[in-house]
Every structure is written in C-alpha cells, then in structure tokens.
Amino acid sequence: MTTEQSMLLHHQVDQLNAAYAAALDNKRFDEWPLFFTEDGRYTVQARENFDRGLPLALIALESQGMMKDRVYGITQTIYHGPYYMRHVVSPSRITSRDGAVIKAEANYAVFRTKPGSITEVYNVGRYIDEVVKNGDCWKYRSRLCVYDSEMILNSLIYPV
Numbered sequence: 668m669t670t671e672q673s674m675l676l677h678h679q680v681d682q683l684n685a686a687y688a689a690a691l692d693n694k695r696f697d698e699w700p701l702f703f704t705e706d707g708r709y710t711v712q713a714r715e716n717f718d719r720g721l722p723l724a725l726i727a728l729e730s731q732g733m734m735k736d737r738v739y740g741i742t743q744t745i746y747h748g749p750y751y752m753r754h755v756v757s758p759s760r761i762t763s764r765d766g767a768v769i770k771a772e773a774n775y776a777v778f779r780t781k782p783g784s785i786t787e788v789y790n791v792g793r794y795i796d797e798v799v800k801n802g803d804c805w806k807y808r809s810r811l812c813v814y815d816s817e818m819i820l821n822s823l824i825y826p827v
C-alpha cells in the first residue's frame with residue numbers, strides 16, 4: 668500500500684467515525700444502525716473484562732435488527748431526564764488490513780450536559796473496529812467500545 672493509499676484509508680475511517688459521532692450527538696438515532704453491516708456487531712464492555720478475556724458486556728448487539736430494537740427503546744419507551752452528548756474521537760490507528768477488512772482503533776471521550784447543569788465526563792475508552800467497504804461507503808462490521816470507567820453515570824441509554 669502506498670503512502671497516499673494509506674493516508675486515504677485513514678481519512679475514510681476518520682470520516683466514518685466523525686459521521687457516527689455527529690449522528691449520535693445530534694440524536695439522529697435512526698441513522699445509527701445504518702453505520703453497520705446487516706450482521707454488524709456492537710458491544711460495550713468494561714476494560715477490566717476485556718483485559719481478562721471475559722465475555723461479559725454491558726451491551727452486546729449482534730445485528731442491525733437488534734440495533735433498531737435498541738433505537739426503538741431509546742426513542743419510544745425509555746423515559747429519562749434530557750441531556751446532550753458530545754463525542755470527541757481521536758484519529759484512527761489502522762492496526763491491520765486483511766483483504767476487505769480493516770481493523771482500526773481510536774480513543775473516545777463522551778461528555779454529557781444536562782440542561783441548566785455543568786458538563787461531565789460520561790464515558791471514556793477506545794473503539795476497536797472492523798470496517799468493511801459496502802458499495803461506495805465504509806461500514807462497521809464490528810464496533811467494540813471498551814470503556815475505562817469503573818462506574819457509569821446513571822445508566823447507559825444512548826450508544827457511545
């Protein structure tokens with residue numbers, strides 16, 4: 668892979684991450700499953716469990732269908748005090764490329780602001796992704812969110 672191809676690939680993965688964060692920050696939750704392949708996986712797991720190779724995860728969704736169910740729950744059935752989220756995502760680091768599958772990692776921080784309140788750090792960790800080309804765009808085949816926090820403020824409602 669040439670330097671130019673490598674830079675383009677990093678840019679494309681970073682743009683996918685930026686679009687993902689913007690959709691969540693703007694509460695466009697119906698778009699969230701569309702960032703994944705049909706059989707895409709989304710997992711949110713504590714660093715302690717990840718480091719020990721333990722499978723327990725806070726959220727483990729195994730398809731776009733399961734993600735759409737989560738969106739329905741978020742938008743139609745869960746009641747909670749309103750808040751805003753803001754994702755800050757580092758540039759990605761491509762860890763490997765195996766044919767059409769790109770493995771990449773990026774650090775993230777999610778901040779939460781309740782109306783009339785101060786902003787607080789909500790969740791911090793890293794994304795461990797498998798990304799594939801789907802037509803003209805890139806999609807997540809797998810997104811593992813390994814969070815560093817030992818405690819999560821209230822409950823985890825929105826995707827990170």
